[in-house]
Amino acid sequence: MSAPGTGASGPAPRRRGRPARTEATVGPGARERILAAARTEFAERGYDKASIRGIARAAGVDPALVHHYFGTKEQVFGAAIEVSFEPALNLPDLLTHGADGIGERFARYFLGIWENPATRAPLIAVIRSAMTHDTAAKVLRGFVLRRMLERVAAELAVPEPRLRAELAASQLVGIAMLRYVVQVEPLSSADPEDIVRMVAPTLQRYLAEV
Template structure:
């Protein structure tokens, strides 16, 4: 028996697995961002991550599942909307929610991956399905759970529609004058509408 400890064959150590998984996710976000959903392939993601395509399948499965995992990471800050929006009285929820969502888009670090996700979702049914599922599960249901009204889910969805619409026009399509309007003016005009959706009789 030698003094060197041999490593068992099979799966890599936990830390190595986490590094590989993170590298694949980073490459996937970059590929989806640059190429869109349709033009991104598992092989391309693997090449960008410097791994075998089989490893992408091992950790995530299909391209749709890779996209969903990448979106979850990008979308993670948005699930804090519930905490940010409800950290205070309900009569100020519209402004807090509007500020938080616009803040995600105003920040260049979070804006780039958000743009990639939205662009993929509006051009591909599979990507749209993933995006819709995540918004429903991770955002709208959480917001609706805080509203003590019979139509809470509809109210939360209408508020989200208001904010998504503003984001699309301002950051994705870039229609003027909303694209270059001061963020504070946008908040002042949109927040009361969001508030109305959530709490008005």
């Protein structure tokens, strides 16, 4: 005689191992949930302490699915960086209007991304991770060089365009670090338009003057 709850009419025994492949865990939204969870994990725990297992748990998926979509933790971090910097990938559009005023357009667009709380939070998380872990710094550096600065440099009709693009980026990243991450005063509370006005001539010189 079967024990109570184990016969044909009783509930099936719980099976251990990989969760069931339901629409919630492998459906079209799973990849986006993993990316969102990864950004949160890297923001709250930093690159070193974040883990594939923790990202999977936060996304409600099996860790194997994270590996399936992204591979290693380094690759997950790279994907999170790309999503975080997605608004900034429109930078070449700023260059199609010619050299006149490019410094001001560049500065205003960059600060606009950081002034928006929705885009600022993941950017701060990315930079903090890069400051504390060599692998995260390498991934961020490769992304910035490959996806952003090389695209900007390709549009510049000036000598040494790659160097000039890097100089412009260093100016803006330095401002972002002091204003939004370290929060040094009076820069932290300065009016964004005042910053644009002061920084634009330097950027103009880097990006346009022959």
